[in-house]
Structures are given as structure tokens and as C-alpha cells.
Amino acid sequence: MADQEKSGFGNFINSKIMPPVMKFVNTKAITALQNGMVYSLPFIIIGSIFLIWW
DSSP states (O other), X not given: OHHHHHHHHHHHIIIIIHHHHHHHHTXXXXXXXXXXXXXXXXXXXXXHHHHHHO
């Protein structure tokens, strides 16, 4: 019974919620923000390590 409820909820999420979210995530602005965060993350990590040591 619990598996059916999860399956129904999962189907609801996949059919109703995910399409508009994926449309929003795939816009140029959000993709640019995502790429900027990914490219700057190593520098942020290295900088934070130096701040912790000194």
C-alpha cells in the first residue's frame, strides 16, 4: 500500500511539477548562473582552506 502511494506521488511530481521546473532551469540565465557557480567553486574552496589555516 505504501509503495502505491509513493508511486502515485512520484507520478504526480513527474507529470505536474517537473516540466515547468525543467523549463525554468533550462533558460539561458539560469544556465549561466549554474556554470558560473561551478567554475568559481574550486577557487572558493581553495580560498576557504587558506582562510582556515591562517
